[in-house]
Amino acid sequence: xxRLIRGEVIRLFATRLPAWSAVAAVAAGAMMTGLLSLVGPxxxxxxxxxxxxxxxxxxxxxxxxxxxxxxxxxxxxxxxGEYRHRTIGxxxxxxxxxxxxxxxxxxxxxLLGLAYGMVTAAAAGLALSGAAAIRSTPLGVSSPELGGxxxxxxxAAAVYTVIGVAIGALARHQLVAIGVVLxxxxxxxxxxxxxxGVNAVYPYLPGGATAALLDFTFLSDAxxxxxxxxxxxxxxxxxxxxILLAYAALASVVAVAFPLRRDLA
Amino acid sequence: xxGVDIEVMGLTKRFGDVSxxxxxxxxxxxxxxxxxxxxNGAGKSTTMRILLGLVTPDEGSxxxxxxxxxxxxxxxxxxxxVIDLAAAHPSMTARGHLRTYAALGGHPPxxxxxxxxxxxxxxxxxxxxxxxSTGMRQRLALATALLxxxxxxxxxxxxxxxxxxxxxxxxxxxxxxADDGGTVLISSHVLGELQQLIDHVVLIDHGRxxxxxxxxxxxxxxxDLEAVYLHLTSTEVIA
Numbered sequence: 001x002x003r004l005i006r007g008e009v010i011r012l013f014a015t016r017l018p019a020w021s022a023v024a025a026v027a028a029g030a031m032m033t034g035l036l037s038l039v040g041p042x043x044x045x046x047x048x049x050x051x052x053x054x055x056x057x058x059x060x061x062x063x064x065x066x067x068x069x070x071x072x073x074x075x076x077x078x079x080x081g082e083y084r085h086r087t088i089g090x091x092x093x094x095x096x097x098x099x100x101x102x103x104x105x106x107x108x109x110x111l112l113g114l115a116y117g118m119v120t121a122a123a124a125g126l127a128l129s130g131a132a133a134i135r136s137t138p139l140g141v142s143s144p145e146l147g148g149x150x151x152x153x154x155x156a157a158a159v160y161t162v163i164g165v166a167i168g169a170l171a172r173h174q175l176v177a178i179g180v181v182l183x184x185x186x187x188x189x190x191x192x193x194x195x196x197g198v199n200a201v202y203p204y205l206p207g208g209a210t211a212a213l214l215d216f217t218f219l220s221d222a223x224x225x226x227x228x229x230x231x232x233x234x235x236x237x238x239x240x241x242x243i244l245l246a247y248a249a250l251a252s253v254v255a256v257a258f259p260l261r262r263d264l265a
Numbered sequence: 266x267x268g269v270d271i272e273v274m275g276l277t278k279r280f281g282d283v284s285x286x287x288x289x290x291x292x293x294x295x296x297x298x299x300x301x302x303x304x305n306g307a308g309k310s311t312t313m314r315i316l317l318g319l320v321t322p323d324e325g326s327x328x329x330x331x332x333x334x335x336x337x338x339x340x341x342x343x344x345x346x347v348i349d350l351a352a353a354h355p356s357m358t359a360r361g362h363l364r365t366y367a368a369l370g371g372h373p374p375x376x377x378x379x380x381x382x383x384x385x386x387x388x389x390x391x392x393x394x395x396x397x398s399t400g401m402r403q404r405l406a407l408a409t410a411l412l413x414x415x416x417x418x419x420x421x422x423x424x425x426x427x428x429x430x431x432x433x434x435x436x437x438x439x440x441x442x443a444d445d446g447g448t449v450l451i452s453s454h455v456l457g458e459l460q461q462l463i464d465h466v467v468l469i470d471h472g473r474x475x476x477x478x479x480x481x482x483x484x485x486x487x488x489d490l491e492a493v494y495l496h497l498t499s500t501e502v503i504a
Contacts, residue, residue, distance in 0.1 A: 007369030014361025015354055086352040089319055090409060093346050094369040096318045096335035263280075264319040 004095055004104035012078065012108060021074050025116045028067040029123030036060045037131030051132050053140040054215070061149050062216025064124050065207070069185045071113045071157040075164025076181050078109045079255070080174035089264050102256040106165055110248075113161025117154030125150050152213035152237065159244040163206060166251030170258055203234045206247055212240025268295020268446050269343060269417050271316065275325035278311055285311040286472040289325070293450045293465065295416075298443045300463035300480075301452040302494065308472040309452040310348075313421050316450075317346050329417055341370035345410030346419040350402050350426070355395035359386055359405050362394065363412065372412045380408040385434065399426030407435075417448040424458060436462050456494045470498045 012018060037060045041048035049055035082088040095101045125146065132139050139146065164181055171177035185207070193202045202208040210216075212235040235243065271293035278285045286308035293299035303309050314320040316327040318334040329337060329344060337343050353362050363377040381387045384404040389397070397405065403426060410418065418439070424432050439462065443449050453459050456466075466483050468476040476483070476497050480490075487493040 003368055003371045007365050010361070010368050011354075011357075011365040014357045014365060016356055081354060085354045086349050087354060089348050090352050090366065091369065092319060093317055093348070094341045094366055096340055261321065263321060264314065 001100055001104065004100055005107060007094075008104050008108040012112065015081070017074065017078060017081075018112065021071075021112060021116050022119060024070050024074075025119035026123045028070055029064060029120035030127040032063045032067060033060050033124040034127030034131055036063055037128050038134065040135065040137075049140075051128075051135070051137045051139060054145070055140070057128070057139055057141045057146065057149070058215040060128055061124060061153065062211065062214045064120065064153055065156065065210045065214050065216055067120075068156055068160045068206075068210060069181060071116050071161040072164035072167070072181050072185065073178060074116060075109050075113060075161035076168040076177045077174065078112070079105060079165045079168035080172060080177050083172040084174045088259075092264065098260050099256050102169065102259060103252075106162060106252050106255055109165050110158055110162050113164075114154060114158035116161065117157025120157060121150040121153040124153065148237075149214055152241070155241065156210045156213055156244060159248045160206065160210075162248045162255075163251045166255040169255040203239075204243055206244065208234055209240040209243035209247070213237050213244065269330045269448055270294050271299075271417065271419075271448060271450055272328045273312065273316065273325075274327070276312060276315055276322050276327060277324040278315060278320065278322050284472055286469075289469065289472070289474055291467045291474055291477050293448055293467075295448045296443055296446050297464040298439055298449040298451060298462055299465040299467060300456070300459040301450055301467050301469065302456045302459070303452075303454065303469035304498070305454050307454075307469045309454075309469060310421055312469070313346075313348065313419055313450070313452060317344070317348065317419060319348070339371060339413070341366075341372070341413035341415065343413070343415055344417045344419060345407075345413060345415035346421075347403075347406045347410050347423050348419075348421050350399070350406050350422075353394045353397075353402065353405060356393055358393055359390045359397075359408075362405065363390075363408060366409050367412050370413050372414075376412050376414070380411045383411060383438075384408040400428050400431050403427050403431065416446070418442065418450070420449070420451045422452055422454070424453065432458075455491075457491050460490050468494060468497060 037051060040050060041056050041059050042050035048059055051057060051060065082091060091101060092098055141149070167180050168177045171180055189205055189207045192205060193199050203212065215237065234240070273289055273291050276289040277287050289308065289312050301309055311320060315322045316334065326333065334340055334344065359381065360377060363380065364374065367374055367376050378387070381390045384407050386401070386404050386408055389401055394402070394405065403423060407423065424435060427435060439449050439451070451459065451463070463480055466476065466478060466480055467474055483490060483493060
């Protein structure tokens with residue numbers, strides 16, 4: 001098992017994916033949060049709570065939750081690369097116990113996702129603090145509270161990476177898998193959020209659980225304000241974390257189980 | 266070193282309604298080069314992929330000595346295989362590719378430069394695979410197969426795209442490998458290409474083995490092996 005993990009680490013760092021991931025993590029973390037913090041949520045249209053309120057901090061960090069498709073895509077690209085470049089056959093030749101190969105990949109890609117999350121959370125935290133300092137606005141949350149939100153963001157990124165790996169393992173075709181990831185996070189999940197009745201499931205979807213973890217209720221509240229439907233009540237932060245971890249576990253089982261017996265013809 | 270024979274017994278595989286191979290049986294003995302010859306789509310690749318545990322057969326078994334591929338203690342220590350020439354990440358260098366597979370197979374990192382030297386890749390080892398010619402990819406695939414210093418080589422159409430010098434090099438290499446007691450199973454859709462090299466011939470057509478024996482016995486059927494092969498496959502179609 002150790003050598004499979006080592007092999008996957010060597011494989012990962014022999015490609016440019018880690019470098020691109022680092023660039024994406026900094027850009028995603030600093031840009032959205034930084035811009036919105038600099039402009040100030042209270043100056044947007046319609047005005048939102050300012051940085052000096054907990055809700056305002058939740059909004060500028062929570063906006064990062066909308067960029068979690070990036071770590072999901074990183075996971076998808078990492079695993080489907082093996083199918084796209086047809087190296088999966090050579091990998092299963094060296095390690096015919098396919099389950100172990102997939103567990104090693106999940107672990108390594110999951111850690112890559114966690115690293116992405118830590119970098120992006122640090123970038124977002126710095127951007128937020130920097131913007132608040134420039135605008136001489138006190139932050140609406142204490143440092144430990146801010147730290148908690150950033151840890152939540154990092155954790156969510158790791159989970160989204162693992163979900164991306166599972167989707168990649170199922171779809172195998174790189175472009176199809178990327179389409180599924182983007183379609184889910186940008187189309188299906190928002191659609192489920194606004195459909196009356198069905199939107200009761202939103203808190204239990206990855207996006208809803210992430211919103212709980214990041215204390216980001218703005219999106220669901222906005223939906224409720226615009227539409228004649230009840231706002232889906234998002235879970236507590238711990239509840240959101242539990243749901244996300246459950247998704248990671250489910251995704252892991254899917255990613256490991258499906259390639260096990262499939263013929264590589 | 267003791268030899269490892271390849272034993273293929275009654276392999277049958279259907280993909281949906283299409284029968285890929287039926288009752289494929291042959292033996293590739295140690296110390297010999299066995300040519301596995303058939304037209305494209307005749308069932309060579311399916312047979313080899315079952316042999317290597319990548320495809321599950323509907324019936325029959327394929328073994329290296331006593332064991333199925335996936336039951337070997339550390340398969341890449343015993344068997345080196347080339348199944349797919351295009352198989353490499355284009356943005357990796359050959360060194361990155363070989364280091365990955367050396368680590369996965371538990372082979373010492375020194376093997377990376379050893380197999381690169383052995384296959385003539387050392388001058389290109391730090392170039393990205395994106396820029397490789399078919400011949401260089403061939404050498405990389407073979408180098409990957411040799412990482413575990415195996416006693417058996419299973420090569421699916423390994424000379425496709427090799428330049429003449431590469432073909433001569435591969436022939437010399439495989440002959441020495443077999444003379445040292447190694448087992449070689451090599452497939453091709455052109456008999457002529459392997460004519461000089463192989464000791465044993467297994468002819469496959471439409472998923473069935475239609476002829477199996479030494480090259481000298483095949484030569485008794487006619488001087489031109491390619492003509493003999495075409496004759497054998499056409500009688501099978503008529504019958």
